[in-house]
Amino acid sequence: MTELSLNMELAALVPDEVPQTDLIAEIARGNREAMHSIFVLHQRRVYSIALNFFGGDESKAEDITQQVFLKIFTKMSFRGDSDLTTWLYRTTVNACIDETRKTRRLFGFGEWFFGAEPEVKLALDDKIRSREISVEVQAVIGSLKPKYRLPLLLKYVEGLSYQEIARVLECSVGTISSRLNRGHKLLAAKLEHLREEVKGF
Amino acid sequence: MEVKHYKEELSAFVHDELTDVEQLAVADHLMTCNECRCELDVIKMGAAFASELRQAEAPDAAWANIADTLDAKTAPQMGLIPEASFFNLRKGFSFAFALIAVSALVVLVWVGLFSGESPYAAQGDRIRVTDVNSSLTISQNTANEVNIPAPQTETNVNTSSTNQQPLLATREGWQVETIAGTPRVGDGSATAKITVGELLETDAASSARISVADIGTVDVAPGSRVKLIGTGKDEHRLSLEKGKLYAKIFAPPRLFVVDTPAGKAVDLGCEYTLEVDAKGDSILDVTSGFVALERGGRESIVPAGMMCRMRKRKGVGTPFSAASTAKFRNALERFDFSGGGSSSISEVLAEADLYDMVTLWHLLSRVSKTDRGAVFDELSKFVGPPTGVTREGIIGLDKKMLEVWREAVEAAWFS
Numbered sequence: 001m002t003e004l005s006l007n008m009e010l011a012a013l014v015p016d017e018v019p020q021t022d023l024i025a026e027i028a029r030g031n032r033e034a035m036h037s038i039f040v041l042h043q044r045r046v047y048s049i050a051l052n053f054f055g056g057d058e059s060k061a062e063d064i065t066q067q068v069f070l071k072i073f074t075k076m077s078f079r080g081d082s083d084l085t086t087w088l089y090r091t092t093v094n095a096c097i098d099e100t101r102k103t104r105r106l107f108g109f110g111e112w113f114f115g116a117e118p119e120v121k122l123a124l125d126d127k128i129r130s131r132e133i134s135v136e137v138q139a140v141i142g143s144l145k146p147k148y149r150l151p152l153l154l155k156y157v158e159g160l161s162y163q164e165i166a167r168v169l170e171c172s173v174g175t176i177s178s179r180l181n182r183g184h185k186l187l188a189a190k191l192e193h194l195r196e197e198v199k200g201f
Numbered sequence: 202m203e204v205k206h207y208k209e210e211l212s213a214f215v216h217d218e219l220t221d222v223e224q225l226a227v228a229d230h231l232m233t234c235n236e237c238r239c240e241l242d243v244i245k246m247g248a249a250f251a252s253e254l255r256q257a258e259a260p261d262a263a264w265a266n267i268a269d270t271l272d273a274k275t276a277p278q279m280g281l282i283p284e285a286s287f288f289n290l291r292k293g294f295s296f297a298f299a300l301i302a303v304s305a306l307v308v309l310v311w312v313g314l315f316s317g318e319s320p321y322a323a324q325g326d327r328i329r330v331t332d333v334n335s336s337l338t339i340s341q342n343t344a345n346e347v348n349i350p351a352p353q354t355e356t357n358v359n360t361s362s363t364n365q366q367p368l369l370a371t372r373e374g375w376q377v378e379t380i381a382g383t384p385r386v387g388d389g390s391a392t393a394k395i396t397v398g399e400l401l402e403t404d405a406a407s408s409a410r411i412s413v414a415d416i417g418t419v420d421v422a423p424g425s426r427v428k429l430i431g432t433g434k435d436e437h438r439l440s441l442e443k444g445k446l447y448a449k450i451f452a453p454p455r456l457f458v459v460d461t462p463a464g465k466a467v468d469l470g471c472e473y474t475l476e477v478d479a480k481g482d483s484i485l486d487v488t489s490g491f492v493a494l495e496r497g498g499r500e501s502i503v504p505a506g507m508m509c510r511m512r513k514r515k516g517v518g519t520p521f522s523a524a525s526t527a528k529f530r531n532a533l534e535r536f537d538f539s540g541g542g543s544s545s546i547s548e549v550l551a552e553a554d555l556y557d558m559v560t561l562w563h564l565l566s567r568v569s570k571t572d573r574g575a576v577f578d579e580l581s582k583f584v585g586p587p588t589g590v591t592r593e594g595i596i597g598l599d600k601k602m603l604e605v606w607r608e609a610v611e612a613a614w615f616s
Contacts, residue, residue, distance in 0.1 A: 032271070036498075039264055047259035058260070062514065065263045070270055137253045155216070156251040162218045173218075180212040184247025191250050 024084070027073060035073050042085070043069075046092045048157050053096040053149060055142020056135060064095045089154065089168040097146055133194055140190045148183035151176050206230070206237050211244045258540050265464075265497025265516040375411050375429065380420065382407025401427045403444070413437055413457060417450035430460065441483075445476040455493075463511035464496030471505070481513035486523070502607075504614055507559055512538050519563045522556040529557065536567075546572045550579045558583045562610045566598055573598075580606075584613045 026034035043065060050064035068091050141149055154165045166173045207227045213219050214227045231238055374394040377386060384407045387399045395401050395411060403409060403425050411419045414437055421427050425444020440460040449472045450457045457468040462481030466473070471490030477483045485492060486508045494501045494509050496516045503509045503520045510518040518537040521530055532548035535541030546568050553561060561580040568576055573596045587609045594602040
């Protein structure tokens with residue numbers, strides 16, 4: 001679905017005359033329709049970040065999506081003192097990192113302490129080429145350290161500016177610039193074998 | 202003279218995130234610095250790979266699960282009561298609950314001290330405690346009574362020798378008849394009755410028939426597991442955990458419900474077959490009347506002659522006719538469960554025929570706004586929109602118009 005058609009669909013589902021601040025107020029009153037409207041408006045960005053963060057793991061992405069929205073709907077921890085979208089990104093990022101920590105507690109500390117990044121090798125033979133690149137990129141992104149992974153996701157999945165990314169991740173623009181630089185280089189190194197497949201290389 | 206390189210700024214340069222002055226300085230430098238140009242190539246290659254990342258839609262099941270969780274929470278926890286209200290109802294509820302608990306405790310102590318024996322079990326009665334999927338049920342001699350206390354299994358408890366007083370709850374049972382082999386109820390072999398909380402299991406060679414109160418029967422196929430969740434004047438409820446059942450019910454709508462791992466089947470007066478596979482996905486085949494499949498606010502109304510899938514992690518699908526083509530069904534399945542979107546809808550519409558009218562009606566409210574017009578046009582070929590139902594209204598999801606058209610589609614389907 002194109003971005004345009006997505007927006008048109010959302011426009012049909014969320015009446016123009018209802019601003020998000022009103023929806024938030026309705027959610028505080030337990031209005032289920034308002035909750036659904038907020039979900040429809042934002043599910044794509046929450047799910048997409050989580051999906052790419054976990055290297056394409058749909059199950060984890062769905063869990064994170066549910067956690068984030070339940071947090072809004074039940075705990076009302078969004079107070080309106082920041083942009084809802086920024087808050088959502090931040091909550092999603094935190095949920096992803098928490099999930100990673102839980103997994104590490106369960107499956108060993110090696111990567112956490114020594115920064116070892118798992119080798120990602122996929123069986124590509126039977127897949128359509130464009131799809132296989134996308135899947136392999138997703139898997140490699142999922143193997144990067146979160147500090148490199150998150151700026152890449154916010155930049156390329158969500159299209160945020162450096163300043164917006166810095167606001168979400170609560171660090172300086174310079175740090176974001178530096179981490180993106182490092183992230184690009186890691187991607188180029190790990191996906192060198194696909195060099196010929198990418199436009200312009 | 203030492204040359205200033207710009208390796209750290211190259212990503213920002215590629216993304217046009219530097220100031221105009223900085224952009225120019227980096228561009229100038231790149232014209233003369235081979236080292237930074239090589240580095241730029243690497244950054245650009247990384248950026249090209251990262252550009253392959255895509256957004257994706259959360260599956261329908263995400264909202265369904267959120268809605269289920271919200272349903273499970275009580276109103277006070279949902280933030281319905283303002284924190285700063287003059288009378289804090291939350292504290293009120295807590296106080297009332299504490300008061301009831303203390304009162305109950307006093308009554309229990311009194312009973313323990315002044316009554317010689319349990320009013321519910323004769324001295325020396327053997328109580329069998331059966332652990333059924335983490336919920337404890339106890340079978341006693343008295344069929345309509347159940348105790349819910351001790352976390353033990355297969356234990357003899359001399360009720361007169363302890364001061365523990367069992368909580369009493371009424372419990373009804375349904376008649377079970379063996380069709381073939383040896384079905385098992387609870388932890389024993391087939392009995393004449395299944396009571397609330399008990400499981401009925403059939404192996405590969407056995408099958409059984411349950412009489413659902415006085416409203417119909419459920420035949421349980423070989424290799425199935427069914428649990429009686431509850432029975433009362435407002436609702437009779439089973440859970441099909443795996444396998445297949447055939448239900449034949451004559452009762453007012455919504456009185457009989459079957460839960461599955463992927464969603465619930467609500468009887469609207471009908472006969473149907475419901476099957477749950479090893480993954481927890483299910484398929485419904487209606488042979489008479491209507492069945493509603495529901496999960497998390499999404500509902501599919503399935504009339505006789507139609508089928509419908511539910512997926513454990515994705516929720517309720519769209520009904521389809523038993524006569525629809527394989528191509529139609531595959532495209533519909535991609536739309537329902539694999540994010541097929543507009544391309545799947547195009548295939549569905551290209552394959553649609555008269556007997557797909559019910560499917561098309563359901564799709565009106567499920568497709569994107571941009572596809573809705575095409576679905577309207579296709580459905581109009583088979584069942585013309587009734588008076589007052591307009592294309593614009595349907596595209597805007599006018600509830601009244603959708604309802605009026607649904608009635609017309611239903612009438613056409615059964616004509």
